[in-house]
Amino acid sequence: MDPLNHDKYPNLLRPLQVGHITLRNRTLMGSMHTGLEEVRGGFERLAAYFAERARGGVGLIVTGGVSPNREGWLKPFAVKLSNEREARKHRVITDAVHAEGGAICLQVLHSGRYGYHPLCVAPSKIKSPISMFKPRAMSDRKIEKTIQAFVRCAEMAKLGGYDGVEIMGSEGYLINQFIATRTNHRDDRWGGTYENRIRFALEIVRRTRAAVGSDFIIIFRLSMLDLVDGGSTWDEVVTLAKLLEEAGVSIINTGIGWHEARIPTIATMVPRASFSWVTQRMMGEVSIPLVTSNRINMPGVAERVLADGHADMVSMARPFLADPELVVKAEQGREDEINTCIACNQACLDHAFKNKIASCLVNPRACHETEIVSKKVAQPKRIAVVGAGPAGLAFSTEAAERGHDVTLFDAASEIGGQFNMAKKIPGKEEFHETIRYFGRRLELTGVSLKLGQRQSADDLLEGAYDEIVLATGVHPRRINIDGEDHPKVLKYTEVLAEEREVGDKVAVIGSGGIGFDVSEYLTHTGESTGLSIPTYLTEWGIDPENVARGGIEGVEAEHSPAAREVIMMQRSEGRLGSRLGKTTGWIHRATLKHKSVEMLPNVEYLKVDDRGLHIRNKSTDREEVLDVDNVIICAGQIPNRDLFDSLRASGANVHLIGGADEAAELDAKRAIDQGTRLAVSI
Numbered sequence: 001m002d003p004l005n006h007d008k009y010p011n012l013l014r015p016l017q018v019g020h021i022t023l024r025n026r027t028l029m030g031s032m033h034t035g036l037e038e039v040r041g042g043f044e045r046l047a048a049y050f051a052e053r054a055r056g057g058v059g060l061i062v063t064g065g066v067s068p069n070r071e072g073w074l075k076p077f078a079v080k081l082s083n084e085r086e087a088r089k090h091r092v093i094t095d096a097v098h099a100e101g102g103a104i105c106l107q108v109l110h111s112g113r114y115g116y117h118p119l120c121v122a123p124s125k126i127k128s129p130i131s132m133f134k135p136r137a138m139s140d141r142k143i144e145k146t147i148q149a150f151v152r153c154a155e156m157a158k159l160g161g162y163d164g165v166e167i168m169g170s171e172g173y174l175i176n177q178f179i180a181t182r183t184n185h186r187d188d189r190w191g192g193t194y195e196n197r198i199r200f201a202l203e204i205v206r207r208t209r210a211a212v213g214s215d216f217i218i219i220f221r222l223s224m225l226d227l228v229d230g231g232s233t234w235d236e237v238v239t240l241a242k243l244l245e246e247a248g249v250s251i252i253n254t255g256i257g258w259h260e261a262r263i264p265t266i267a268t269m270v271p272r273a274s275f276s277w278v279t280q281r282m283m284g285e286v287s288i289p290l291v292t293s294n295r296i297n298m299p300g301v302a303e304r305v306l307a308d309g310h311a312d313m314v315s316m317a318r319p320f321l322a323d324p325e326l327v328v329k330a331e332q333g334r335e336d337e338i339n340t341c342i343a344c345n346q347a348c349l350d351h352a353f354k355n356k357i358a359s360c361l362v363n364p365r366a367c368h369e370t371e372i373v374s375k376k377v378a379q380p381k382r383i384a385v386v387g388a389g390p391a392g393l394a395f396s397t398e399a400a401e402r403g404h405d406v407t408l409f410d411a412a413s414e415i416g417g418q419f420n421m422a423k424k425i426p427g428k429e430e431f432h433e434t435i436r437y438f439g440r441r442l443e444l445t446g447v448s449l450k451l452g453q454r455q456s457a458d459d460l461l462e463g464a465y466d467e468i469v470l471a472t473g474v475h476p477r478r479i480n481i482d483g484e485d486h487p488k489v490l491k492y493t494e495v496l497a498e499e500r501e502v503g504d505k506v507a508v509i510g511s512g513g514i515g516f517d518v519s520e521y522l523t524h525t526g527e528s529t530g531l532s533i534p535t536y537l538t539e540w541g542i543d544p545e546n547v548a549r550g551g552i553e554g555v556e557a558e559h560s561p562a563a564r565e566v567i568m569m570q571r572s573e574g575r576l577g578s579r580l581g582k583t584t585g586w587i588h589r590a591t592l593k594h595k596s597v598e599m600l601p602n603v604e605y606l607k608v609d610d611r612g613l614h615i616r617n618k619s620t621d622r623e624e625v626l627d628v629d630n631v632i633i634c635a636g637q638i639p640n641r642d643l644f645d646s647l648r649a650s651g652a653n654v655h656l657i658g659g660a661d662e663a664a665e666l667d668a669k670r671a672i673d674q675g676t677r678l679a680v681s682i
């Protein structure tokens, strides 16, 4: 190991004593449910997934949430741990992590009223806004049994070989539901005063410590900022932290925001390390170590947080999906090789909400380690790849890594394809990291890169390649109305890539991901919330002093004015943006609402002329003219297969990937996944 990088990351790479264990550095891989917990053969796959992260240098791993009993399930038949038979199944995971020199804790999570099933329970019978099931209020006896279930779960975790447990006390799950008046309306010894409301948390910790002994880590995930009305005050949070320490907690992890909070806390438009200041206020209040979290995605960010005294350790969850070797790359001075999490949520959280196995947009191997296996080839082929967008980049680097001789062409002067437009959207600045990552991978894998070279079928045939991969992306769709070529009309590519001038009043045709992004781009003023913590806190109404209850009560959000007037439209009925990502769509809708963007569904486009855009409202059958300066077309795309037929007809071995293969429902997740899977099989 290069000692220089210990100089560069003196805090991050320093060991930390937690309870009876000395962790090798200050990185914690935060808890993430992957979906593997519930599938056949999932524990073996989890073992490979966690072992890869342990090998990559993570200091301490925390598993996805495991319920202590059936009522605590997140969904029917979700993973639980309450007996020895279940505990033995975990050995494959803990042994694999320990064999790599890592340490691992099991997260004990009781979902309470967030449970998506009819058995769910809560302190009081109050339905959550994010589950259709109304919980049953817990009796005194039920509370006692639930505490015992938490303790038993920790004992079983110890039997299963874990180094400790993380007791999930934040994000609005059961323990948090007891703590907050928002969800606890009881008048017995478990409700009413703060002392009563925190009794449940403290009893769980106290009795768990008594049962597991001193040679076992207990992490408590404490909600330091609830971001909902009826949450805790800062003084209450500090009181609880001190009592948790007394009760036997080894280390406190920071929880930010309940799942039902209407404030984004981890999506890409949230600035890096935007909540470390919250943990920093707790430093010195307790003598056990504190972990901070949320949007810490690169070693430099983590080092700064620690150097500034904001925490003793940093939690990174999704960044370890994106790159299992993040720590080792930092240690070896290979930061430019890190595949950075861009906080898109598209393959991790969005999958979890759709009951799909989690993965990562920028790293399709995540949670598929045993399925996507890269092996060196015995007989290298000469391969031409056309298009250096996400699909072509993923294919080229993986194929070259395996030993193929790859030449990558792009007509543009830079790599990245449509990601070069995505990174210009305010709040999506992180997307440039993926282009940086692939740029370095091209160098390392020895891909021959030819920029500024538009390829024709003849060019490619002349090269006499063994295989040709077309990753040529898409063409914007034309909408075939009168006046489509009027000077007022612009394609989204002309606005974003060519940066053509746009007037003060604009109609946007199409409300998919690109329609929303273009509208954000056109209405945005001031600093990007993605880059400035003060701007982000102000725009989302978060008290930077954290005096307000829950961090938000009584705080008015302040929005910068819109740069121009925008009207968004779609032909179909229903709410605009309903097909956007489950965990991010609501943020885009809220952002545009703050910019007073008008949203019109059920519209027929008639024509464009000097007066503007003529439309018919299909609900009322009324026609009107929108007096706009520009009409921007964001009406989806069609595959760019211009080269395919002639190459095929000439007998070349041609493959289509990404948008060139299929434009419907195309996103970078599919493009990168398809490119990678073809590369490991060719």
Ligand code: FAD
Pocket: 344, 346, 386, 387, 388, 389, 390, 391, 392, 409, 410, 411, 412, 416, 417, 418, 419, 421, 422, 425, 453, 454, 455, 456, 471, 472, 473, 474, 496, 513, 514, 517, 518, 640, 657, 658, 659, 660, 666, 667, 668, 669, 671
């Ligand atoms: P492209 O990225 O289109 O790349 C194709 C490349 O081929 C281009 O570089 C082009 O120059 C080159 N090319 C074409 N023909 C030739 C030729 N004959 N010779 C040489 N080169 C050629 N996706 C997400 O998943 N999440 C997002 O948040 C997201 N946001 C987006 C925001 C915007 C504003 C835009 C425009 C797109 C966004 N996307 C997003 C979509 C995502 O960027 C695309 O799905 C992805 O880029 C498709 O990858 P691709 O490699 O198939 O094609």
Ligand code: NAP
Pocket: 346, 477, 478, 479, 509, 510, 511, 512, 513, 514, 515, 517, 569, 570, 571, 572, 573, 581, 634, 635, 636, 637, 664, 665, 666, 667, 668
């Ligand atoms: P899209 O999501 O398919 O949306 C296309 C829009 O155009 C729809 O609103 C559609 O609505 C409209 N439309 C389709 N055909 C039309 C026609 N002939 N005339 C007029 N309107 C038409 O495509 P996109 O917005 O171009 O996005 C492309 C891909 O990039 C998406 O699949 C998305 O996953 C990805 N992306 C993702 C994000 C993200 O944040 N996750 C951001 C940007 C892009 P109607 O048919 O109702 O009119």
Ligand code: SF4
Pocket: 318, 319, 321, 322, 340, 341, 342, 343, 344, 345, 346, 347, 348, 349, 359, 360, 361, 362, 363
């Ligand atoms: Fe990060 Fe997106 Fe990958 Fe999730 S899918 S880990 S948010 S890059």
